[in-house]
Amino acid sequence: MADGYHHGNLRQALIDAGIKIINESGEEALSLRKAAAACNVSHAAPYAHFKDKDELLEAIKKSVTDKFTEDLEDAVKNAGSADEALIAMGRAYISFFSRNPDYFMFLFGKQNISAHLQMNKEDKEDYPPFLLLRKYYKKHLKENGIKLSSEEQEIELIKTWAIVHGMASIACMKGVNTSFDWNEPDVRLIT
Amino acid sequence: MADGYHHGNLRQALIDAGIKIINESGEEALSLRKAAAACNVSHAAPYAHFKDKDELLEAIKKSVTDKFTEDLEDAVKNAGSADEALIAMGRAYISFFSRNPDYFMFLFGKQNISAHLQMNKEDKEDYPPFLLLRKYYKKHLKENGIKLSSEEQEIELIKTWAIVHGMASIACMKGVNTSFDWNEPDVRLIT
């Protein structure tokens, strides 16, 4: 079933091969033909499963985003309070991209973030990591008895996201050495 | 001089043509051959001025970064206090990338930021926008009579940069609609 004319599970195999190539040699190095070759399949075989190179790329992004979201959820699991959860999430966020800087460019560079998430334009912010942030931020407001207008909440939410996302971005700039250990980010950076 | 065998100023012409192509069709669309064609020059002519495609890309990044730095410096000019300067800078930072989202990916995606800035590894943070930030941050500390340890300063500095840079990054994510006007960023987002 795996070595006949039909591969059996080429779609997933191409995604896995793609991730492996990106991990080993960067996004630049990924070509449809190489991914196909890695699956022992002819150069045009991928077109049975993906309309485009972009469509393969989006599938890979989806896969990486899932892994990222899992990391964030794991970080939140052992948190006692919402405040602890938010900090743990921030550190996990930065740590994830610090450990895999290529993924940062891959996920946020180039294309719109919307593509690999099937966002509909009405439902604006269904980016899973952002959903998680929103959830624990609201919990944090409740636990600490803080009352904010929804507009003010929105601002605080974006600010929180921005600082963590900005940290991750900076951590991924190899040229800008900041003497911080981004793998185990200083708590003071986030709070 | 401009239409003979020798172009006269091909190097700069290639940079300009490259920027134009990126502006009109995105980074993907830029090829050495197209840039060469835009300068009415054969496909291998660029190799007299750039060793690589990457070397052209770096030259273009340098050019864009210069424009970006100019914007920040302009924003700071009319500020009365350091506090005002910092806010104006933050807004200009976000506004610049909000107006040219392609540049964000172009400058910060893919390659190390270090390459197009000729950073030496000892002198870590000579990224011009960051230098500007540091300058006005120190002025802010002095004007307000705030005393911080240099370590604490470093943390605050990175946090400030991160929040603004994160905002810019978020503003460039077309999929994540946040209902803010990033062109004229809300002051509350930065402070």
Added chain:
DNA sequence: CTCTAATCTTGACAGTGTCAAGTTTGGAGT
């Protein structure tokens, strides 16, 4: 006025994404 070194052209090569046309085959419907 000469000649060298920088600049540019021409031609070639391997690698890329993509399409069109043909081949194989699992599996549904009889």
Added chain:
DNA sequence: ACTCCAAACTTGACACTGTCAAGATTAGAG
């Protein structure tokens, strides 16, 4: 059990890419 179709895959081709080698041109130093 047999047929046959649609999905999966192959083969071959095309235009385009970055890069290099070899040659042509020419500006400008001497």
